[in-house]
Amino acid sequence: MTAVVLFGSRAGFGLEFHVEQDPSLLCVDVFVGGLQVNTWDNAFYPPLLVKKLKDELARFRTPSPRPVGPASPSEEDLARWEFLEWGECTDQVTAFASPDGDLVHLTCRIREEAEPGRGTAARSEPTEIPVGRSEPTEVSVSRTALVETLEGALALAEREWSARLAALTARAESGVTVYASGDIGERNATYEVALYAPGFLLVGDDSGGRGFLVRADDPDSAVFSSGLGDLEPADFEIVSASFAEWIASLGTAR
Known part of the structure; x- marks a missing residue:
C-alpha cells in the first residue's frame, strides 16, 4: 500500500507525496487553490526536486513587500515571481507567487495543449494534457505556511532519496x-x-x-x-x- 503524506493543503498550496509508488523517482501531486496542476506527470527526479524546493525556500524565508507602483506588474516583476518551474512535471503550468509582506499571492493556470509558456516557443509536437479548466486559479497563503510546506516537503524528499541511495549502495x-x-x-x-x-x-x-x-x-x-x-x-x-x-x-x- 502506498503511503500518502500531504504538506500544506489542497485548498491553498499543497505537496502530496505518494512515497512508495516508484522505487527511484518521487511521486508528488502539486495543488494550488484546490487544483492539481500536474495530473499528467507527478514523478520527479529526486535531486532535481530537492534543488527546486531549496530554491523556493531561499525566496520565501524572508518577507518581501509588494512592489509599489502601477497596478499591472512589469515584465521584471513577472520574471521574479515565476513559480513551480520544476521541470517537465510542471511544464504545462504558468504560475506566479507575488509577495505581499506576510502573504504570498499564488496565481496558476494550466496551459492549453501546445500553448507555449513565458519566453518559450511553441512545441513542434503537442503535449497531451488532461482536458480541464484553464482559467487562472488564485489563492493567497501565509508566507509562514508556504515556508513550512516547502520545508516539510524538502525534509521528506531528502530522506527518501537518501533511503533509495542506501538501498542502491547495499545492492x-x-x-x-x-x-x-x-x-x-x-x-x-x-x-x-x-x-x-x-x-x-x-x-x-x-x-x-x-x-x-x-x-x-x-x-x-x-x-x-x-x-x-x-x-x-x-x-x-x-x-x-x-x-x-x-x-x-x-x-x-x-
Whole structure:
C-alpha cells in the first residue's frame, strides 16, 4: 500500500507525496487553490526536486513587500515571481507567487495543449494534457505556511532519496557512486558542469574518471556518461534511456 503524506493543503498550496509508488523517482501531486496542476506527470527526479524546493525556500524565508507602483506588474516583476518551474512535471503550468509582506499571492493556470509558456516557443509536437479548466486559479497563503510546506516537503524528499541511495549502495557491485542530494551541488561546482555542460547535472561517477549526467530540467532525461576532464556535451554517450532504468541496472549489476 502506498503511503500518502500531504504538506500544506489542497485548498491553498499543497505537496502530496505518494512515497512508495516508484522505487527511484518521487511521486508528488502539486495543488494550488484546490487544483492539481500536474495530473499528467507527478514523478520527479529526486535531486532535481530537492534543488527546486531549496530554491523556493531561499525566496520565501524572508518577507518581501509588494512592489509599489502601477497596478499591472512589469515584465521584471513577472520574471521574479515565476513559480513551480520544476521541470517537465510542471511544464504545462504558468504560475506566479507575488509577495505581499506576510502573504504570498499564488496565481496558476494550466496551459492549453501546445500553448507555449513565458519566453518559450511553441512545441513542434503537442503535449497531451488532461482536458480541464484553464482559467487562472488564485489563492493567497501565509508566507509562514508556504515556508513550512516547502520545508516539510524538502525534509521528506531528502530522506527518501537518501533511503533509495542506501538501498542502491547495499545492492550495487558496479563501482558507481550515485550522489546524495546534499553532495550534488559541490560535485557540480568542483567539475564546473555549469560552465562546460550548461543544462546538465552531474549525478554520479564510476570512481575512475567518468561521470554520469542528466539534463537538469528533464525528469525523463536519458543518462549520459563523459570523462570528467572533458565535459563536452557533443561527445556524451547515452548509457541508459532514463534515470529509473539506470538506477535499476546498477542495482542488478554483477
